[in-house]
Amino acid sequence: MKFLLRLLILSIVMPVEAAGQEFVLKDSCPPSFELRDSGCYLVSRYQFYDSLQNRGVGGTQTGLPEYRDGFSPQQIDLGRYLFFDPILSRDGSLSCASCHQPDKGFSDGQARSIGIDGQVTRRGAPSLWNVAFLKRLFWDARADSLEEQALGPLFAPDEMANTPLQLMQAMESSEHYPALFAQAYPQTAEPLSLENLTHALAAFQSSLVSLNSRYDRYALGHHQALSEEEIAGMNVYRSFVARCAECHTPPLFTNQQVAVIGSPEPEGLPLDVGAEKTFNAAKLKGGFKVPSLRNIVRTAPYMHSGRFDSLREAVEFYTKGRGHAVPDGVQMQIHWHIWEPQLTEQEIDDIVTFLDALTDESLMPSIPGRLPSGLAAVHDNSNNKHNPPREHSDE
Template structure:
């Protein structure tokens, strides 16, 4: 069988894989042994009582309540390439901790070595979301977690092979028993639960902005405060969709971002929702750790924060292809921000970086495989070289300057990829 060549752990000492019994930082174990999130924001009023975009606004409902063992099992699964068809690709291959749980490609590379349709969104603070994937097609983290596993263009696996690989591994059955003591064997639902549990532990709420929001005003400098004020102003209107404290409203919005030339128009949320009004619509992404997740937009068509911010001031619908008629979100208009104002917004966006609760990457995996297989690293480097060598102009009316900027950024980003991309 295909999985037999990489399903046995080279690290045979099963005691090395005892799952943690304590909750991750910022979580408190309750009387039932479940990890419950604790943040300063729980002391504030709701959005309804404080108004949209206030610095001291409470967080929405979120997923927590998993056991420490379930979270830790999910951590091992997340980083283990055993979950892919050929053992070359893990969840972390496209959601890399040092890149804001995204990657540095315009569109991620799947198991076939080809780019997939869209860029990899960050996983920070997904516990607070109720829609997943760029087009919002998944309603739960469990549904989102298994989607890439069985997508032939992403991790390329199937339920039968995945279960066989894990069940025949010398370590994983014992780990699943620790996390799910009432279960007799590994099931797909447990895999989804463990991956969900781990993802809900990825909390980023201790940035310099958060310190400012909690009352420490020296956390931001003068330019960053100016940027925050512009961001929240009725002129720029950034905060109407990117609402603090999560800096997203979790809604689908049609803003008219262009596609790279040569690619068909992406209908986005129109497909899963079967609604023409949502054509070209995508989920409003969080801006948490946004400085780490370039390039930007659903197709990775914008290489810098300045370029992404400038898109919104170039005119409503300026990048819509000529034969498309989109229902642009009413928040999108022409604020005519100056270059200095755009720079101040970028200054502010950098204050949203916080990786203080980043999880520990396992030094050894139950499969014995490396966290990122050399085969995958080579595929990714090949795609980066192709992107750097060939400009990808955007299919908009005024695209020459934007395309040049993107190409220069891509060329600057081309660098050697070692066997371990987390170094």
């Protein structure tokens, strides 16, 4: 009832011309995607590289792993609306973008994300850049598709707290969404379905590609793209002393594995066993997915529960000694790559300097100026309240 009342109030205060305006989904692909056979397919210079020809860890000419593309332009655009629309949450207060904010590397700037009614969740929101390439999702690797991942926050009681029944009732009763789903899924018997909703979210998220940083321009042959300081940092990063590239492997800057590194929890919080629960494997106690370092300077604080406020603190953690932060009495099988490199202060600074060169937001999607639900686009979660739409919208 509270949610329906909110919809009614917003529909009254909306400008008359906006309320009567129809929505038409885009028929063109996002930048860096080519339209072929009604689907959008990624075009990247990395596709010219064969991974098997560059076996060295940290090599600059390593190709891309398998990835998802081929979604239609309409499915991607529908997913974009859904991503920013708080109609997906129980009370219309949260959207996917509440915890995956574009200006924060599609994370949220929180040590641990804030869900409905101000509830603090157990972990921070991972970045969504390049999720089309990832084989498993969530910090504890418990989902193996973007569709499966979407179901978690939608129905988790401490996140968006919706139910399948209420969600689909809200979508079906909205003025525009039934027609938009029909545009995006014209060949299906039931276009507006939970299955197609999560598929559209997957389509949009698969378009969030970040492969054109200054590092990429350097790796693809333009060696003036990096400064001398950044090249020095890259050399430390790739060295057998620091061994950063063994887990954060180019070009995605993750090897997509689960690693037990012994990262400490925030003060007063119990140990998070991570992937041990996912795989029912004691050897993975305290294990988490190796995150990509793409756009890492945008996604502070760092680690699964935001233990480190700065990127320098996160880098410094790896040189303080193997297992130094594991609680007394806890047995962890620390990943064999984690050792004691004894990096100098300058080398730590150089790595941090290099990581800034992995920033690329050139394919940032536009935030809708208005939404099919009539609600305001939510792309922040400060105090768990709505932010007004951005002025530079495309609608």
